[in-house]
Amino acid sequence: xxxxxxxxxxxxxAASWAQAExxxxxxxxxxxxxxxxxxxxxxxxxxFTPNGQGGGSGVVISPDGYALSNFHVVLPCGKALQCGMAxxxxxxxVVVGIDPTGDVALVKLFGRDDFPCASLGDSDQVRAGDWVxxxxxxxxxxxxxxxxxxxxxxxGVHRYQFPSGTLLEYADCxxxxxxxxxxxxxxxxxxxxxxxxxxxxxxxxxxxxxxxVGAAYAISINQIKNFLGTLHxxxxxxxxxxxxRVGADADGRVVVTDILETSDAYRRGLxxxxxxxxxxxxxxSTPNGFKNVLGIFPxxxxxxxxxxxxxxxxxILVRLAGVHSQEELIxxxxxxxxxxxxxxxxxxxxxxSGPHGGGKPRGDQPPLPRPGxxxxxxxxxxxxxxxxxxxxxxxxxxxxxxxxTLQQQRVWKAWNAGANPDGVKGVWxxxxxxxxxxxxxxxxxxxxxxxxLPAGETKWTAEGQLGASLLPVHSGGxxxxxxxxRRLAVEGLGRFGQLDYYGxxxxxxxxxxxxxxxxxxxxxxxxxxxxxVEGHLLAMEMFPDEDADPCEVYFxxxxxxxxxxxxERIEVRYGDELFAAFKVTAGDR
Amino acid sequence: xxxxxxxxxxxxxxxxxxLGSLAAASIVDTIDQVQPxxxxxxxxxxxxxxxxxxSGMLISSEGHILTALSHVLDTDYVTAVLADxxxxxxxxxxxxxxxxxxxxxxxxxxTSYFDLGKAVKVDAGTLxxxxxxxxxxxxxxxxxxxxxxxxxxxxxxEARRGAFETPYRGPIYVLDVTTNNSGAAGGALVTRRxxxxxxxxxxxxxxxxxxxxxxxxxxxxxxxxxxEIRAGKFVVREPETSRKxxxxxxxxxxxIMLIPDVLQRTPPYVDHVLPGSPAQKAGIxxxxxxxxxxxxxxxxxxxxxxxxxxxxxEDEIKVTVLRGQQxxxxxxxxxxxxxxxxxxxxx
Numbered sequence: 001x002x003x004x005x006x007x008x009x010x011x012x013x014a015a016s017w018a019q020a021e022x023x024x025x026x027x028x029x030x031x032x033x034x035x036x037x038x039x040x041x042x043x044x045x046x047x048f049t050p051n052g053q054g055g056g057s058g059v060v061i062s063p064d065g066y067a068l069s070n071f072h073v074v075l076p077c078g079k080a081l082q083c084g085m086a087x088x089x090x091x092x093x094v095v096v097g098i099d100p101t102g103d104v105a106l107v108k109l110f111g112r113d114d115f116p117c118a119s120l121g122d123s124d125q126v127r128a129g130d131w132v133x134x135x136x137x138x139x140x141x142x143x144x145x146x147x148x149x150x151x152x153x154x155x156g157v158h159r160y161q162f163p164s165g166t167l168l169e170y171a172d173c174x175x176x177x178x179x180x181x182x183x184x185x186x187x188x189x190x191x192x193x194x195x196x197x198x199x200x201x202x203x204x205x206x207x208x209x210x211x212x213v214g215a216a217y218a219i220s221i222n223q224i225k226n227f228l229g230t231l232h233x234x235x236x237x238x239x240x241x242x243x244x245r246v247g248a249d250a251d252g253r254v255v256v257t258d259i260l261e262t263s264d265a266y267r268r269g270l271x272x273x274x275x276x277x278x279x280x281x282x283x284x285s286t287p288n289g290f291k292n293v294l295g296i297f298p299x300x301x302x303x304x305x306x307x308x309x310x311x312x313x314x315x316i317l318v319r320l321a322g323v324h325s326q327e328e329l330i331x332x333x334x335x336x337x338x339x340x341x342x343x344x345x346x347x348x349x350x351x352x353s354g355p356h357g358g359g360k361p362r363g364d365q366p367p368l369p370r371p372g373x374x375x376x377x378x379x380x381x382x383x384x385x386x387x388x389x390x391x392x393x394x395x396x397x398x399x400x401x402x403x404x405t406l407q408q409q410r411v412w413k414a415w416n417a418g419a420n421p422d423g424v425k426g427v428w429x430x431x432x433x434x435x436x437x438x439x440x441x442x443x444x445x446x447x448x449x450x451x452x453l454p455a456g457e458t459k460w461t462a463e464g465q466l467g468a469s470l471l472p473v474h475s476g477g478x479x480x481x482x483x484x485x486r487r488l489a490v491e492g493l494g495r496f497g498q499l500d501y502y503g504x505x506x507x508x509x510x511x512x513x514x515x516x517x518x519x520x521x522x523x524x525x526x527x528x529x530x531x532x533v534e535g536h537l538l539a540m541e542m543f544p545d546e547d548a549d550p551c552e553v554y555f556x557x558x559x560x561x562x563x564x565x566x567x568e569r570i571e572v573r574y575g576d577e578l579f580a581a582f583k584v585t586a587g588d589r
Numbered sequence: 590x591x592x593x594x595x596x597x598x599x600x601x602x603x604x605x606x607x608l609g610s611l612a613a614a615s616i617v618d619t620i621d622q623v624q625p626x627x628x629x630x631x632x633x634x635x636x637x638x639x640x641x642x643x644s645g646m647l648i649s650s651e652g653h654i655l656t657a658l659s660h661v662l663d664t665d666y667v668t669a670v671l672a673d674x675x676x677x678x679x680x681x682x683x684x685x686x687x688x689x690x691x692x693x694x695x696x697x698x699x700t701s702y703f704d705l706g707k708a709v710k711v712d713a714g715t716l717x718x719x720x721x722x723x724x725x726x727x728x729x730x731x732x733x734x735x736x737x738x739x740x741x742x743x744x745x746x747e748a749r750r751g752a753f754e755t756p757y758r759g760p761i762y763v764l765d766v767t768t769n770n771s772g773a774a775g776g777a778l779v780t781r782r783x784x785x786x787x788x789x790x791x792x793x794x795x796x797x798x799x800x801x802x803x804x805x806x807x808x809x810x811x812x813x814x815x816x817e818i819r820a821g822k823f824v825v826r827e828p829e830t831s832r833k834x835x836x837x838x839x840x841x842x843x844x845i846m847l848i849p850d851v852l853q854r855t856p857p858y859v860d861h862v863l864p865g866s867p868a869q870k871a872g873i874x875x876x877x878x879x880x881x882x883x884x885x886x887x888x889x890x891x892x893x894x895x896x897x898x899x900x901x902x903e904d905e906i907k908v909t910v911l912r913g914q915q916x917x918x919x920x921x922x923x924x925x926x927x928x929x930x931x932x933x934x935x936x
Contacts, residue, residue: 128735129615153616153737154735155736156732159726160726177735177736177766204770214766214768215723215724215726215734215770285729285730286729287729288728289729
C-alpha cells in the first residue's frame, strides 16, 4: 500500500510538472521572440520626407549605410530623405537606385560607418505557417523613433500580384496576415530568427478602407538580391520580359500563346504552343508560377528555360529583354503610386489613440524632421543637405549617377590592380595552336584587328560602322569584339565611349553573380563581365544590333605577364554554336 | 486505494493529454494536412465588387464540396479547382437558403476530405487557422491562404439582427482576425491540429457603423442541412424524374408575376402581385425573392418554370421567399380567383 501511495505521489508530481511545462515553453518562446526583436530593431528605419509631409519605413542592410525601402515611399522624397533609427537619431540619406516596377528603392545613409544592419535570409525557404514579424512605422506613431512590431503568420508564398497599371508588379511575393498598415511600407519582414526575408509594401484593399485586412504582401528578399547589383548602379532599374506570353491550355499545361520573332527566346528555338516546364531553375505549373519567376529577374539577365515539344525536352538559356522603354520607365519613375500600395500616412492620420497618437512629436522626444513650414511646403522649398549634394549626380535614366561612377571605378581598379596602364598601348599579338592542328595569330591594334589561320588571314579595320562586317564569318564579329576588348584596356573608362556600370548578372559557367560594365562604341553595344573577387574580365559580348545574337567571348586560365593578368584560353560562341576555342601560348602585349 | 484510483486515472489522463498537446503537429504540418481539402471555386460575378470566386472544402471522398450559397453559384458553369490544380466542372447539388450553405458535386474520387461527423466544437479562446482563397490570390495548384486567429466569442448572429444582412440566425464563431474578405466565404476554420470547426461565412458589414464581421458558421449548425441536401432535400430537380401532370401550374394563375427572365440565371424576384389573387391574399409582395418551391431549391426563373411543369394546376404549393433578410413561407391554394382567371383564358 505504501508503495502504491509513493507511485501515486510520483505520478501526481509528474503530472504537475507536465502542467507547468507548457507555461515554461511559452515563456521561453516569448523571451526568445523579445530577444530577436531587440536584436533587429536597431536596423529599422522610419523614413520621412524632407518636408515632413509623409513617411514610411526601411531597413539597413550594410554597415556603410545602404538601406532598402519601397519605391513608392522614396518617390515623394526626391533625392534626399531623412531616416530615424531606434538610437533616437535622424540620419540624412540619398536615393541610390530605384526599381519602380518591383517597388524597391536602395538608399544610402550618412553619418556612420558602423550602422547596425539586418542579415539577409533566404525567402525561398519560407513556408506558409512560418511565424514572421514586420517592423516599421505604421501610422507614423513612432514619435520616439522606436519601431512598431507586428507578429503574424505567412499565409502563402510565391504569390503573384498583378501590376497596378503596368507598374509595381509584386511577383513571387510573401503573403502574410501580419498587420501591415500605412507607414509600414518599405519596412522589413523578418523571420522568427530575425533574418530579413522581405520588404513590406502592399495589401489587398477592396471595400474596407486602407487599413490592414489580413492579407499583405512583402517583396521577397531573394528577388531583391537579384536586383541589388543593378540598384547599386544608381539606375532606374527595369524588369524583364521573355518576349513571349504564356497561358494554361485545356489540360492545364503552361504553353506559349504568343511569341515575338525578334526575341532571344524565339532565336533559341521557343515557338508557339511549346510547353514551359521550368524557368529560372524552378518548375512551372501555372501561368502565375511563370510570371513569378519572370518578375524576380532584372532586364538583361540570361536565364535557363526548359520546354517540351512533341514529348522532347529542350533546355535553353534565354536573354531577357526589358519591359519598358527608357522613356516609359522615366515617366513611371516620376508618376503617382497606385491605390493598392500602402499610402503614405500624413502626420496626424491614423488611429487617434490617446494624446500621443497621430504622429505628433512629444515634448520630451527629439522632434521629427520637419524643416518645412507646413502643408504648403513643397519638395522644392526644402534645402538639400550638403552631404546629399556631394553624393548626387543627375543623369537621364538614373536615380543617382554618382553611385554608378563609384561602381565603375571599383570594377576598373580591380581589373587593373597593380598593372601599368601604359603597358597595354602597343599592338597586341596572341598566338597559339588550334586544337584541330595548325596555328593561329591575332593582331589587335588601335585601328583594326586580324586573325591568321592555316586557311588564310582575315583582316578587319575599325573604319566606319563596326557592325557592318562581322568577321570572321560565323563568329558573330570576333575581330570587332576583340578590338573593343583592347580599346577598353587602352582607352579606359573615360575615353572608351559610352560606358556605365550595369550591375550584376549571372554568367554561364560561373557561380554567383558577376560585375557588368555596359558600353557602346559607334554602332555596336557591348558588355564586359568581371569576376567580382579577382577582378578578371571573364567574358564580353558584342551586339551589332538590338535584335541580333551577340558574339560572345569567354576569357579564362589567367596568367600574369608583365604585371598584368592575361587569359590563356579564349572561347568564342555565336548563337547556339561554339565558333572556336583558342589556347594562347605566345603573345606580345 | 479504491478512492485514490479514479484520481490516479484522472492525473494519468491529464498527463498524457499534456504530452499529446506538446507533441501536437506544428502549424506547417497542419497546413500540409488541410490544404488538399480546400477548393477554389469560380463562377458568376466580376462586376460591381461582386467577386466571381469563393472558397469551399471537400467533405467526401466522392467529390462533395461544402461552400457558401452566394451569387458565385448563380451560373451553370461553376468551376472547382482542387489543391493539386485539377479543375472540375461543379454541379450545384443543393443549397439551404436559410443557412446560406450549398453543396457542390464534382466527378472526383479518392480525394482528401473533412469528415463532418468528426468536426469539433470550439470555445472562445481556441487558437484556430482559417483557410480560404481570399482575394482570389491563389490560382491553379497554388495553395489557399492561411490566417491564424483566436475565437473571440461564440454568440448568436441574431443578437445583431438588423445590423447584418443575412438570413442566418444561429450561433457563430467570432474571430479576432480579418478572415472574411472577398473570396473567403466557404473556407475552412480548423483548430491548430487541423480539426474542422467551422465554415467561413459571407462578408457581413454592419450597416449601422460600417464595420465588418469576421466569423465562421459552426459545422454542427450546418450538418443537418448538408445531410439533407446529400439525401435529396433542398436539391435542384433532376430532369424527368417524375411525370408531368396533364395541366401544369403557372405562377400568374396564383397571382405572381416574376421579373423578365433575361439572364442565364435570373433570380426569381416577384415583379408584381395581381390584385385579389391567392398570392396577394397570402401576403406575397413585389421584390420578394422565391428561394424554395416546396423544399426544392429554386436557383433561377428557368428552374422555377421547369419545376412548376411537374406541379399539378390544382395542387396547393408552398413557396418560401426571401424578403429583406427574412425567409417567409407561404401556402398558395388554387383559389376561386385562379378559377376566375382560368375562365377568362383561352384553352
